[in-house]
Amino acid sequence: AQSVTQPDIHITVSEGASLELRCNYSYGATPYLFWYVQSPGQGLQLLLKYFSGDTLVQGIKGFEAEFKRSQSSFNLRKPSVHWSDAAEYFCAVGGRGYQKVTFGTGTKLQVIP
Amino acid sequence: DGGITQSPKYLFRKEGQNVTLSCEQNLNHDAMYWYRQDPGQGLRLIYYSQIVNDFQKGDIAEGYSVSREKKESFPLTVTSAQKNPTAFYLCASSRGDLPTEAFFGQGTRLTVV
Numbered sequence: 170a171q172s173v174t175q176p177d178i179h180i181t182v183s184e185g186a187s188l189e190l191r192c193n194y195s196y197g198a199t200p201y202l203f204w205y206v207q208s209p210g211q212g213l214q215l216l217l218k219y220f221s222g223d224t225l226v227q228g229i230k231g232f233e234a235e236f237k238r239s240q241s242s243f244n245l246r247k248p249s250v251h252w253s254d255a256a257e258y259f260c261a262v263g264g265r266g267y268q269k270v271t272f273g274t275g276t277k278l279q280v281i282p
Numbered sequence: 283d284g285g286i287t288q289s290p291k292y293l294f295r296k297e298g299q300n301v302t303l304s305c306e307q308n309l310n311h312d313a314m315y316w317y318r319q320d321p322g323q324g325l326r327l328i329y330y331s332q333i334v335n336d337f338q339k340g341d342i343a344e345g346y347s348v349s350r351e352k353k354e355s356f357p358l359t360v361t362s363a364q365k366n367p368t369a370f371y372l373c374a375s376s377r378g379d380l381p382t383e384a385f386f387g388q389g390t391r392l393t394v395v
Contacts, residue, residue: 212372
């Protein structure tokens with residue numbers, strides 16, 4: 170069965186510092202991979218997605234993620250964090266159709282001045 | 283502006299009552315989904331529909347019901363059979379079977395009083 174692991178429940182970084190959120194997945198074939206962001210009390214917004222091709226994916230708000238098949242990972246990175254990036258981040262993996270997408274349990278990001 | 287609208291934002295239910303959460307989209311998407319979100323558990327799929335007049339159970343369908351009479355609308359009823367309904371409910375839609383972006387509503391927070 171497919172699964173997603175986000176090992177960090179909560180991360181605190183200083184504004185301007187770099188960020189890396191970890192995501193490991195288990196999937197039987199080449200996966201579709203997503204990162205979503207959720208502000209408190211809001212819905213989810215897609216940051217970026219990987220389907221095939223270049224393993225380094227650029228997304229919105231200055232985020233990027235790298236697909237590493239050998240490590241079954243899809244870590245999210247940002248070179249310089251802004252206070253407005255404080256939110257919860259979800260990694261997801263799946264196949265065709267969102268009914269087949271599994272979401273991770275999320276990583277809550279706190280940004281301190 | 284295209285998007286998904288969930289209402290109400292907050293909902294209170296008495297023990298033994300059924301309540302219905304509304305979800306409307308004007309994105310012309312074929313597929314719609316209902317998720318339940320609990321702290322530390324990520325998103326869990328309740329029901330999904332890929333076409334009008336058809337819907338399928340997700341991972342946690344017990345105690346819930348849905349209908350899909352119109353392409354734009356996918357209401358969720360939380361029945362009295364759902365023993366622990368207090369949660370944040372998210373509706374989403376996507377173009378269909380392709381692994382494209384899912385668009386999420388702002389969510390409904392349901393509380394049993």
